Amino acid sequence: MSFRLIPFRCSTPLRARALPAARSALAALLMGACALPAWAQVSASDAWTRATVPQQKVAGVFLKLQATADARLVEASSGAARAVEIHEMAMEGNVMKMRQIPGLDLPAGKPVDLKPGGYHLMLIDLKAPLREGEAVPLSLVVQGRDGRRERLEVKALVRPISAVGSGSSHGHPHGHAHGKGSN
Numbered sequence: 001m002s003f004r005l006i007p008f009r010c011s012t013p014l015r016a017r018a019l020p021a022a023r024s025a026l027a028a029l030l031m032g033a034c035a036l037p038a039w040a041q042v043s044a045s046d047a048w049t050r051a052t053v054p055q056q057k058v059a060g061v062f063l064k065l066q067a068t069a070d071a072r073l074v075e076a077s078s079g080a081a082r083a084v085e086i087h088e089m090a091m092e093g094n095v096m097k098m099r100q101i102p103g104l105d106l107p108a109g110k111p112v113d114l115k116p117g118g119y120h121l122m123l124i125d126l127k128a129p130l131r132e133g134e135a136v137p138l139s140l141v142v143q144g145r146d147g148r149r150e151r152l153e154v155k156a157l158v159r160p161i162s163a164v165g166s167g168s169s170h171g172h173p174h175g176h177a178h179g180k181g182s183n
Helices: 015-034
Strands: 042-050 058-067 071-077 081-092 094-100 104-106 112-114 122-128 135-144 149-159
Touching: 042 135, 058 081, 058 104, 058 135, 058 149, 071 081, 104 112
Parallel strands: 042 149
Antiparallel strands: 042 058, 058 112, 058 122, 071 104, 071 135, 081 094, 081 122, 135 149
């Protein structure tokens, strides 16, 4: 079998025909990229909780979250507890009060600290005591402005029961109210 090359002649040079097509393709690609929704990639760091005593049924979880685009923490769960709630602590008069909130805003590029005495997650109805050195699995759900949800898997290190942060400890009475409708 033999091949013979046949000369190809065109009145318009190939480069002149290809350039407008390449420009059109590039313009379409850029317009398509601009139309994509901004997605909030979220990172978690320094997740921790305190060890608990055998009869203790709740524990606070603390961590730092950072999103690349505006987002909102809307849900959390853990195999270590029946439920996980997003909580806020705030001074009302001379009383520190804690209450569940429906979500927590994560502004783009700004770290949000969940810490003792402020925003945090509450493990409700612990299935077993949390022991120092273990890691508690958490699943966080973050929602972007476009409504898309992202699931983030985190492990919170269990620190000694005496671990301190920037506020009060959780899991035992110390002058603040728990749950919905606390006043």
